[in-house]
Amino acid sequence: MTPSEKSVAKPFLDFYTTHNIIPTHQDISDIESHVFRRNYLYRTLGLPPSLLKNKRALEFGPGTGDNAIATSMYGLDTYDFVDGNPSSVRELRRKLDLGLIKANTTKVAETNVYDYRDQVKYDLVIAEGIIPGQDRPKEFLNHIASFCTLGGIAVFTTTSYTSLLAEICRNVFRPAIVSEKKSFEQQVQIASNIFRDHLSTFSVSTRSIEDWVTDNILHNWLVSHSQVFSLVDALDTFGDRFQFYSSSPRFLVDYRWYKSVRRASPDFNGIVREQYHNFSALLLDYRVKQETIQRSQIDREWALRLEELCKQAFDIHLIICHDQNFNSLMNFIDTLHSISHILPAEMGETKSAITDYTHGIRKIARGEIDHQFGAFRSWWGRGQQYASFVREV
Ligand SMILES: C[S@@+](CC[C@H](N)C(=O)[O-])C[C@H]1O[C@@H](n2cnc3c(N)ncnc32)[C@H](O)[C@@H]1O
Incomplete structure (x- = not known):
């Protein structure tokens, strides 16, 4: 830790609870546009609505629940939530009571993610806007990913310098x-x-x-530096336990003919490692086009x-x-x-x-x-x- 680095006892939670806020509202006045944007994101991540029908989802740090409104339209069987900020939980419960977030069963746990324990496994685990910023992001990712069933999907966000x-x-x-x-x-x-x-x-x-x-x-x-958590950090955390599936933006390309891919060929995580750095310029400025880089x-x-x-x-x-x-x-x-x-x-x-x-x-x-x-x-x-x-x- 450099002299300038300090730590926050509870990242996000200290600030939000001190001010009694959850400043992450999405504009859902035009709900169709909101749902369209979220569907685009989920499809890019390899999750068309049909894949989630009757499935079990667990979302960490849902904030206002505005994004959960769109996710719940996929017809989930179970949609559970974990958030440690009372303002987030209040807003989420309000939306559940109003029927804006729907599933056959729903549950909200108001607790720090690090302390959350349950034996239940889920087809989809979501952690949006919550891993980068944690003081121990690798431990955090390992913990939330442990709730994924075998073959299940973890969706989360990353950053880089x-x-x-x-x-x-x-x-x-x-x-x-x-x-x-x-x-x-x-x-x-x-x-x-x-x-x-x-x-x-x-x-x-x-x-x-x-x-x-x-x-x-x-x-x-x-x-502090430990809070910057990149896609490569996620690979390092997972090792072989999870395989890269997709990303938004979709940076990576895999031109290989499927029959030419052997067990010894680079796996999806290997492809990310090979190609990740080619896309730094795209990360620096959202206006940069891939052709520019080439x-x-x-x-x-x-x-x-x-x-x-x-x-x-x-x-x-x-x-x-x-x-x-x-x-x-x-x-x-x-x-x-x-x-x-x-x-x-x-x-x-x-x-x-x-x-x-x-x-x-x-x-x-x-x-x-x-x-x-x-x-x-x-x-x-x-x-x-x-x-x-x-x-x-
Ligand atoms: C930046 S907001 C993101 C909200 C929403 N997922 C989004 O992308 O708009 C982070 C959310 O995670 C919750 N959170 C952050 N760290 C947490 C922790 N350690 N335990 C429980 N909840 C946490 C906050 O209370 C907040 O609701």
Whole structure:
């Protein structure tokens, strides 16, 4: 642990229970669009609705239950939930009582996931937006995956230093926003005013700005390296016990003719390891297209260098957020310049975003809080990726 790293006694839960909130509401006013998006996600993960009919599902950290509304439309037999935040559980129970979340049987356990015990096994185990951020993510994943039946599927989210970089840049605003002299509501207001323009660059908005800034800026959820949990970390955790099934976005390709694949050939986990680093540039900026990467001949070594530099930026961001001042800002900016320097010309939008950020953040540090951030506003990484794995033993 570096001097800047601190630990949170109970990641997520401490912040949510202190403020008595669950700031992860999805906009479900247009329920058909919500269900369409979730169906797309589940199909990408290899889970068409028919596969889940009459099956048993267990969801860890359902939050508001908005996503569970869509999952429950698949006609599950059993849909059980585990969440340790009373506000989440309240909201989930409300939706169950209203019949918005349906299954033949449902059960809600209000407890810390680490403490949850049951002999029951499930066809589908879901852990969305909850593993990265835990202090012991490997132990956490092993625990939740132990509830999968043989042949069952675990769906969860991962992050990487590269996918988090754009978010890390936004976290660096914290010393200008968070202060004991301001009430929590004032801080939400200040952050909303700053980031409204950034979020509006997305063509779709599924969360309120207030929820987003509360959950991502005021909630200092990344306080140590151990909380960054990547797809490769998931492979390391599972070994041969689970096999990679699919991901969203679907990065990987397997062109092999099935008859040519032998027992000694690389398995699905091996394919992920072989190909994962090719996709770093896609993780850095959601606007980057795969053709761009192919054209610019990015290789594994480049990807590892990028991940290393993003890790360095993460390190300095920990110091800034921990010390609550901008004394280390120049180190952070220097690292961003190094990142921009290695990006291929084809990633011009990302380079411009970094340039505008490094100008802007200096002004923020000087107290010019209403500075506009130009091209930086529309730079977002693929913060979290979804993965599905099948239990083998
Ligand atoms: C970031 S929210 C994600 C909510 C929802 N899955 C989504 O993706 O929108 C994390 C949820 O997991 C719960 N949670 C986090 N850590 C937990 C733990 N150790 N034990 C129980 N619940 C936890 C929180 O209370 C919250 O409801």
